[in-house]
Amino acid sequence: MNDFIMYLVTGLGFACIFEALPWLLGPEKMRDFLLQLSEYSAEHLRSYGIVLLILGAVLIWFARS
Numbered sequence: 688m689n690d691f692i693m694y695l696v697t698g699l700g701f702a703c704i705f706e707a708l709p710w711l712l713g714p715e716k717m718r719d720f721l722l723q724l725s726e727y728s729a730e731h732l733r734s735y736g737i738v739l740l741i742l743g744a745v746l747i748w749f750a751r752s
Contacts, residue, residue, distance in 0.1 A: 709717050724732070
């Protein structure tokens with residue numbers, strides 16, 4: 688279980704780093720991107736989220752096998 692916690696915290700740390708990079712490198716472009724996202728419907732954004740969730744799960748599955 689200790690290894691699981693270590694991997695979980697490591698993964699969360701990498702996620703935080705990757706989420707912060709666009710804001711650090713181009714905050715103006717990120718603001719514009721978020722304004723564009725606000726124009727999409729909730730259903731469209733939910734579909735995009737489902738696709739990303741499945742893609743992430745498949746990538747993790749390939750990496751772990």
